[in-house]
Amino acid sequence: MNSLVRRLLDQSADAADVQISYDEARALARHDDPDVRRSLAGHPDTVPEILYYLAEDPDPRVRRAVIANGQTPPLAHLLLAHDSDADVRGDLAAKIARLAPGLTEHEQDRVRQSTMEALQALTRDQIPRVRQVLSEALKDVANAPPNVIRQLARDVEVAVAAPVLEYSPVLTDEDLLEIIAASPVSAKLTAISRRRQVTEAVSDAIADTEDDAAIAALLGNTSAQIREETLDRLIEQAPEHPGWQEPLVRRPSLSTGAAVRLARFVADNLILVLQSRADLPPETAREVARVVHRRLGEPRRQDDGTPDRPDGQPTAPVTWRRPSPQSSERARSMAERDQLTEKVVADAIVAADEDFVTAALAVLADLPAPVVSAILRSGSPQGMVAVAWKAGLTPSTAVQLQAQVGRVAPLDLLRPGLNGKFALKKGEMTWQIDLFRRAVADAAAAGAGEG
Template sequence: MTRDESNGRGLEGAPDYEASKRLARDGDPEARRRLAARTDVRPEVLYYLAVDESAAVREAVAANPAAPAQSSTLLARDRDESVRRVLAGKLARLLPDLSEDEQGRLFRLTVETIETLACDQALSVREAVATALKDVACAPPDLCRRLAGDVAREVAEPILHYCATLTDQDLLALIASQPQGWVLETIARRASVSGRVCDAIHASGNTDATAALIANPGADMPEATLGRIVEESAERMSWQLPLARRPRLPGRMALRLAEFVDGHVLAILRDHPDLDPATAAEVAAVARRRLDFLEAQPSVVPAEQRVRRLLAERRLDETAIGDALSWRDMEFVRLALAVRAGIRLAIVEAILASQSPKGVTALAWKAGLGMRFALQLQARGAGIPPRMLLNARNGTDYPLSVVEMEWQLEFHGAGHAPGP
């Protein structure tokens, strides 16, 4: 009998059963290892080799797709970590071929063995299970949830990123458990992220996870959430570039970004392939206004002088005040509001300092400005957190009645009649 060293066989041709038993019992370790690696050996011989004294032999059985399921049950508790690791990878790869008979004994036994390995104390074994299962569509949901919640990043990350078995409910539960930042970032980078999951990631307050979400074209962000992110990006520079590059960015949000991003991001935004010509022209117009603003040297020309000049030119309007608000010329904004509302500067400053959403909204109304500006004034002028903003009714209308707004103004010492 000769040995075929090229393919690692210890026997040439189909092995004789009796010869296989003798070799399994009396052969040297290398011969037993080669026997254990063969796929044409009787199952009982491989089962016998699963308890061989040599770890190399047991590892060969663990890797052998022809090994009986009963041997996997033994090997899942093997004392050698490398044996358990090899077995984990093999079983996960075999699972799709068994999934057609999900109620079958072999499938159930295989799943039970994988579950045992998923709880292994050795990190490398759990990592092998997760890495092999991440692309397996038929992976048992309970098993995937366990792996996704593993404390080790090496185990949880492949499942969190790739596993399609995880449902939105699973992901939302993970987010609600306040995990480490890398968990949120990994979920944000999934090929497909639903609107509910997008909302939960943004609501978590993790800046890096939201940045990953913005950069992910597969993240189906609700428009309201995206709008809030655009507003918040004025303070979070790391969000601005991915927002400018985001596919299907709504035109009004592109215009909002154009009001405060730097020149590099503005150039990318201006060339955004999804902007229609009219919106692209408006973005360019905003860029020109910003250049004019910078050339006006607000640090040299007093704010009061600029306010009076624009008032005389009938250009102290929402565009001018909104631009100044976006570009942080707050002295100009406060003076302009006082002039338009016909109230003292000290009252304007007090209303903004109060951080009252209703009070600030009433101030914008008294100045004769729209609800869109009122939202910006709440967020940028008064520093009101996004979740506390008083939003528009029907998208554009003031949400408070005239009586309510007059009461707010009266409370802060302002007059009744709306400004110009």
Template sequence: MTLGLATQPKRAVAPEGQAMPVADRVATSQAALRARLGGVSARAAIAASGETPPELLTWLAGDPVPSVREAVAANAATPPQAGLLLTEDRDTAVRAALARRVGTLAPGLTASVQDRLTRITGAVLTRLVEDAAVEVRTALAQAVAELPDAPRELILRLARDTAMPVAEPVLKLSPLLTEEDLLALVAEPPAPFTRRMVAARPLLSEPVADAVAGSPDPPAIAALLANGSAAIREATLDRLVAGAAAEPSWQAALVRRPSLPGHVARALGAMLAAHLLEVLASRPDLPEGLAETLRERIAERFADAVPSMEAAREAARTGDREMLLELLGAATGLPPERMEAALAMRNPRVVVALCWRAGWTAELAEQVQPALGVAPAKVIRQNAEASWTLSPSEMQWQLEMLAELAG
């Protein structure tokens, strides 16, 4: 790529009898060079080119326009020295672009390497992992999370970050976290979400699963139960099932585990609310006769819900929000503060999911939505079969999101 920089920029002329200050001469020279390179789009294109000389990339790292500096930060041809300058850039997007690129260089930064440029790259990584902006540390974590040969110290630092977007990809995906590392993180989590992220790791080992299951952290245990690849001992699973009666989020995770022992399925069938009974009854691996028993219980629950549905239909017709709130809370078993959190979102999917959990019909859910503040144009209608438009899994997901929000 020819940039036409061989000719020196025309020197500015000072007023007669006066010498131009050095700073002014430098600024004039830089302005002339920028003018020769062209406008912002032209400079950004040069900054992004792999053919641009390192010296020019270093100079463009000081460009006054953030988009040009961001292109320099993302360019694989940018020398480490320029990267070191960009770690101090005032623009978060520039530093995040640098983190995404430099993170891919992490595997080459072994302790035995003494090359000067490699040491500078290591210094760049050190500054980025300490950056005050979550966006920058997140970009770095995403770049290194799945690398098998990233610096172990870097991975451990990111795993212990107290910002979830930063720690999550490393806690869930990094192959460098050993079983001992994970056990230490479960025993002394640096942030409230740490155990939950560890519990969601693919192929979690039995010792780590036991540690999560024995922790005083219900959301983490729910994540463990929802992790179909986690190795959970049968004795541990039995203990968690026994405690699931008081933890709806555990129930929701248990009914979807890929492999469910027959005695566990029967125990769940005795405790689940109607909406989860439907999910359990649809499993193809249930013991013989259990599916029929569950469907009978679902029919009984529906019959029990008829009086509350009639009252809810009348409350929806008259716009009695307080009565609807009371009826829906009683039917779902959710406390008033959880109900208020749900309705404050004015999200039709949440309202539909609550009606589904209450054992009400899709037709009633359609009437209830506007009475609870959903705009008429956003109301979710029943489908052609007078049934739910949303799938059971989507409605359950809405309920689980609500539980996290209110918790």
């Protein structure tokens, strides 16, 4: 027996080469050393009767070895489903999840019934981690037991319910609609919104919840089917829900009406995304461009509807003032002598000398002075960041430009990111410059502007 124990515990030996008789296995199952019993529990030739006995071993490592053994009988699984150790039950959950989908109606009734009973016990486990293991293992199994999947989908723990809610092909529309109607937490609704296929009925139900995160996920799910009426309703509400706006402008197959309505209120960087979409019909793209030009010329409004700049001073749409000849000549002369530095511009910004700032930026950015003036007088943080970048200024000076010359409210300032770089991407800033170029040209053709 001692020789057998040594061979059983020898980590370098192949377990299959260690032959164990039934009588020897019975003796080893009662051995004082738990490592011996664990090795026996993991041996491929250990008979089911011995494994069932070891399923009640006091050492949890032995019981986990029993679970890992492919010869373990289903009745032992049922016993282990009520084990006192959560790790043991977690291992069993992973194993049972692999076994259960393969059990057909043709399996021996007793085998199938024992496995299913163990599975049901694990879905009711008091430890969420055990149920989560089960959910993760069964989430994308097409022939998983429907009653088990439905129970997991209704679990109070998000970590348990979310995997099957997002991935399980077993859940029907009726199941999903019933779960949505029960008003689950936002994370569960969001999981449903991310499913590979979301039907119009489920989309309608998600939209009716008015859950911000779930609807954003739904809009971002390109495979979700959303009725045009539902999409129109969400677009109407989108100005109050910034998180919906980006998935909306990226939504495939946008109608002309939807694209134009979005162009009226989404952030400037999202208009860039909208205008850059290759799938928009030419007429839709032209209409979006017209809306953008009109929008650029609209001043901010006070509560009573009157035009207003951030400092409370009224302004006209798309207007500019050419810098004085003296400021323009000074800026050109200083640039020729390499004296038009960022410090010079920053000092002029602090002094709120819009005339010289306009002339200096026009020279440094190689832009027409009316375009620079229109940007500064528009109160557009995006436009001022763009012209500062084009002029070779730093992000911190761009913030000064917004605050001192553009008089942008503190909460509206576009500040550098954590990496110290400009708040906008290069493509967005280039687009801003081009946008003001076109707006100034259109306004000039219509006779607008100043001096």
